[in-house]
Amino acid sequence: MRDGRTSGVRPGARRVLLVAVGTRGDVEPAARLAQALLAQGMAVAVAVLADGAERVRAAGAVPVVVGPASGAAMWWASPTAQSAARAVPALSYLQLRERLSAGAARVVGTLAPWLRTSDVVLVGLALARLVPVLDRAGIPARLVLHAPLLPHPAGTSTWAHPVTAHLPHQLEDARQQLMWWLTTQLSAAAARALSHELGLAPVTARDRRRPERTAYPPLMSTSPVLDPEPAPGPVQTGFWGDLHPVRQLPAVLHRWLDRHPGALLLTQGSMPRTAPEQQVARLLAAARAVGRPALLQVNGATAGPRRGGLVIGEVDHRSLLERVDAILHHGGAGTTHVATAAGVPQLVAPELGDQWHWGRRVEALGLGRSVAARAGTARVARRLDETLAAGPRAAASAAAVAERSRGQDGLRVAVAEVEAMDR
Template identity: 35%
Template sequence: MRVVLSTYGSRGDVEPMVALAMALRALGAEVRVCAPADEEFAERLAGVGVPMVPVGPSARALTTGAPPPSSANLPQRAAMVIAGQVDAVAAAAEGCDVLVATGMMPAAAGALSVAEKLGIRSVSVTFQQLTVPSPHHPPLAYPGRPLPPEVTDNRVLWDLDAQSIDMLFGAALNTNRASIGLPPVDNVRDYVIGKQPWVATDPALDPLHERPDLHVVQTGAWILPDPRPLPAELAEFLEAGAPPVYVGFGSMPMRTSTDAAQVAIEAVRAQGRRVLVSRGWADLALIDGQDDCFTVGEANHQALFGRVAAVVHHGGAGTTTTAARAGTPQVVVPQLADQPYWARRVADLGIGAAHDGPTPTFESLSAALEAALAPETSARAQAVAGTVRSDGAEAAAKLLLETVG
């Protein structure tokens, strides 16, 4: 069985595909991954021996560069991403039996179009349920296109969502589809979702509602066990005192990164805790030379999160799940997309605190830290950790091969 996995986005879009690739290889499949042309993704896949096909521009450059995403530039960015999918994924998928598509919606639409052109099976996957239409929750809002606050009927909001997606991505998708001899798509969102979308999230953290009109498959989160040791200097810092509070915002640019680092460090210190700052795509840095702070770049979160007092992060699905599995309290400072949803889930489960909005102040972050560091929050986090599955990638790999085979 030959499988091509296609994604475009941040580390949170790539890392689950690494897990699925390894699970598929363990079952004897031949796998390659199409991912953004960023060095960190190439190094990650090379480290586990999975061939990577670079697709499109650097995701980091696209995310952190100026200007930020908006309704004005999203169509242009979508056209660039879709064109990259059509060119690179078509070559990578030649001779494959099935394609798995995820990542940004226009990227997934481009990859699924390639599968359609080649006549091979395809599976559409999301790492959060909020892109799957449902009467139980509203859709995500796109930059520059907020949901009308006066509309409360989720069904109406989903109709507006389909219209918005078509306006943002429809022309770019159909131009590229025409270039490979495919007819136009009149509903981009429904084309990407399909009739049997997969949701690769943990049922305990992200319970699904029944959908009579869609067969939604929840596989569990795709997590690859990470055996890498922590860097020696980081291990020395951890052992030199009480567990610190980890602060990191992953692939989020945090365009006021200097202020974010200062606010976080001062708020953590006010709780009497040491601070571990992850640089991430925002390039967070220390604010002074005191020895109660340490900065880290790429590190094994599975090994690290169990050794910190709390995790302050942006609310990506992967980071939320990793912290939950570690049984470590969280403070989620959501920036965009699905991150407010994960912040609410953390708060609702009692395993941490949801910060109100994307810009923390000393006062607001201090209050959230106080709640997350309370003994009852730690106890609840440890209890929930035992309910989080670790076999999602293996379950998805078996299902994929059974479905195609």
């Protein structure tokens, strides 16, 4: 790569740039793929926001920091505006589009030298419209998705919904196409900036409509068991699992779990919170209502004991899920896959994007229940009760899913796809 060549990479190695602008749910799978590509002797850089750089370094790849931490890059500064955006999906979309557009020039300016010297570029959803621009520039590029986001009314799709499933097929197809177009509009400003930076003609109608229809089909890092019928275009690799050995829990956490049998894990992902301590209190109240101790992971909350619970930082969920009776989570793709592999009952509390899809899949497969993230404490407690009551059935369903998933190696498939891309 341009600088900071990763140790162990042979001279003349294939240079791969992964663009993973977003929160931990975007950075973590990119870091895992980077580690797998490095193991094949490739030179790998990963473009991330500031709070993703350390994870990329830990994987052995070169971080390319294209903007501030995700909270500043993707959310309005006002706590009131953030709260409103979480409550109203249209506002959530508008604030994300505004923030990504505001940072587009910096992102593209930082990326451009790396794009010119890369042999292969893989781009995440937040900058999807860069892919057809790179295609026009003759740079092998493809989209990477961690959920079935492409329109597909007849199968599993993030945009599907039990209510709209009753619409005539043509109307549902048009609705899903619109949702996909709106999603890719998030990177329209970046696509215009990149066209100018690379000396190309302005963005074309093709660029605006179908960023997934380029020389190389998108990669989709989902399990075909959890997502049995995604849109037919992408290459569904299977889940990109953690390549590190399972990391053991801190001794203090083991001791807490020994003293609090039957604990629940209540985790809300890496998205910034305007009032993290209020979120902790709300989740703890639901756990107390069902008579269970709880471990809590809420971004921005101070780690330490609470009445009936313990707020913790980042740990290996593969170890932690062996010690809890159930998990309440936000419905991120990675968390859903890992919780399913662990066989632990799940209560999904989605807020936005593909999280609603994963909640529906968890219910459809008998792995647990779902509840709106903004539901009241009493409703969350009822859903927790139902999740715990269905624990044995959910564990059996998860075991069946795990058995059907045996032998999948999503990273191996993804690496083979990258190796097949030629400049």
